[in-house]
Amino acid sequence: MSTVDPHSFFYCAEQDHSHLIIQGDWILAHYATLREQIAEPRKNTTAITSADLGELxxxxxxxxxxxxxxxxxxxxERLTHNSDNISPKHSILLQRVAQTIGPAASEPVAPGFLIVDLLARTGNASLIFWRHLVELLGFSGLVLSSLARNLLRPGNWRVTSLVAQIEVTGLNALPIVALLTFLVGAVVAFLGATILESFGATIYTIDLVAFSFLREFAVLLTAILLAGRTASAYTAQIGSMKANEEVDAIRALGLNPIDLLVLPRVLAMLISLPILTLVAMFFGxxxxALVxxxxxxxxxxxxxxxLQQNMDARHFYLGMAKAPIFAFLIALIGCMEGFKVSGSAQSVGEHTTSSVVQSIFVVIVVDAMAALFFMEMGW
Incomplete structure (x- = not known):
C-alpha cells in the first residue's frame, strides 16, 4: 500500500508501515467500502502506532x-489532541466517539474467579444491608422527634388525615385478615388433629391452635399482610408525590413533610395493626374450633x-406486645422508601417492591428474635 490508491481511504507511508495517512470522505455513503478496506490492516502483524488526518x-x-x-x-483521542491540521468540528466528533467506545475496547474484562466474585457480592450485600439499617435508624429518629414535638401541640394534629388512613389501613383490610386467619386456623387444627390422633391426644389440638395463634400466627400473618398491602401503598403514594414535585411544594409552603405525610400513616398503622391482630386471633x-x-x-x-383452663393470659399479651413494634417498622419502611423515589415511574415501582421485601424481612427477623428472647426468659 505504499503507492497511493485514489480509491482507497487510507494508505501507509512509504518507509513506515505503522504510520497511516487518512484521506477522502469518511461518511455513511461510503460505509460498505470503508468496512471492507479497514479489514485489511487488521490481518497484518504490523501495529498502527501513528496516523495523519490532514487529508481527511x-x-x-x-x-x-x-x-x-x-x-x-x-x-x-491522542491524535485529536496533538494534531493541528484537523478541523475543530472533526476533532470534537472524534473525541466523543473515542471516549464512548474507549473503555470497552481498551479495557478487556478479565475473567473472574468464583470465590472472589462470591466474596465481592457478599461484601457488597453487607454494605447495602448496613446502609439500609443506618437509613432506617436515622429515619426512625426523625419520625420519633417529630412525634415528640407535635405530641403536646393539638393544633398540629392531622385528625382528618389520621382517620382516613385508619379507614384505608385497618377497616378495609379487615375482611382479608379475617378470612386468611380463619382458613389458617382451620388448617392448623386439621394438621394437628391428624398428627395427634395417632397418639390418642386429639384434645391437645385446642392447645396447639390457641398457642400458635395467640403468640405467633395472628400477629405475624397480620403484619405480613399489611406489609404487602399497606407498606406498598405508602411507598407508591409518597413516591408519586415525590415524582410530581408535590413534596417540594410542601416544603416551599413552609410545611414539614414528616408531619404532614409520615406521622398520620405511622399513627394509623400503630392503631390498626393491634386491632387487626385481635381480630386475627379471634378468627384463627x-x-x-370449627374443625x-x-x-x-x-x-x-x-x-x-x-382454652380457658390451659392457656395463660401471658400468651395473649406476648402476641399483642409485638403488634405495635411491627406496625412502627412497616409504616417506617413504607414511608422511607417513598422519599427515596428519584422521579420516574420505574423508580416508584422499584422502591415499592423494595418496601414490601424489606418490611416482610424485618417483620420475620424481629419475630424470630422476640421468640428466642421469650424462650430464654421462660415466658
Missing part, C-alpha cells in the same frame, strides 16, 4: 466509528373450657 475530507458519526476501529480509541381460634367440632366431635363449650 468529510466526516460523520459512522465514519468516526470506523476510524476508531481502525486506529484504536487511544490513538484516535374460630377456624380451629374441632366437625372432625373431632369437640363441642364449642368444651373447646372454650379447655
Amino acid at each position: 475530507g468529510k466526516l460523520d458519526t459512522a465514519g468516526a466509528q470506523l476510524l476508531a476501529e481502525l486506529l484504536g480509541p487511544d490513538l484516535l 381460634l374460630l377456624g380451629g 374441632c367440632m366437625l372432625s373431632l366431635d369437640i363441642s364449642l363449650p368444651m373447646f372454650l373450657g379447655t
